[in-house]
Amino acid sequence: MTTIETDEFxxxxxxxxxxxxxxxxxxxxxxxxxxxxxxxxxxxxxxNNHLADMATATYDRELDEGLGDGAQYTLxxxxxxxxxIEDGSYGVCEVxxxxxxxxxxxxxxxxxxxxxxxxxxx
Ligand SMILES: [Zn+2]
Numbered sequence: 119m120t121t122i123e124t125d126e127f128x129x130x131x132x133x134x135x136x137x138x139x140x141x142x143x144x145x146x147x148x149x150x151x152x153x154x155x156x157x158x159x160x161x162x163x164x165x166n167n168h169l170a171d172m173a174t175a176t177y178d179r180e181l182d183e184g185l186g187d188g189a190q191y192t193l194x195x196x197x198x199x200x201x202x203i204e205d206g207s208y209g210v211c212e213v214x215x216x217x218x219x220x221x222x223x224x225x226x227x228x229x230x231x232x233x234x235x236x237x238x239x240x
Pocket of ligand 1: 211212213214215216231232233234235
């Protein structure tokens with residue numbers, strides 16, 4: 119079996135974690151300010167654009183929240199992967215116990231399953 123270079127994946131995971139934390143912090147700042155901002159804009163205009171503006175604002179907020187949830191989920195997975203590196207179980211499929219291919223780990227460093235099990239369980 120090929121030994122997986124965990125240091126490399128740790129760096130990948132930590133870089134991705136930093137990127138996601140930045141993204142989440144950015145979204146939280148945006149969302150905190152957006153309600154006030156939108157209301158101010160709406161009151162300043164005529165009636166014609168109200169519905170369209172509100173629809174757009176709601177749509178934007180839903181998109182942001184969706185991204186936030188996805189980021190939080192990935193952050194949890196990254197934390198779990200970093201713990202697996204610490205305890206030496208990183209890169210092993212949780213279902214069949216075989217090593218997860220390095221190629222797959224490069225694409226998804228927090229992968230818990232080998233490509234075969236990931237496909238089967240999808
Ligand atoms: Zn497997």
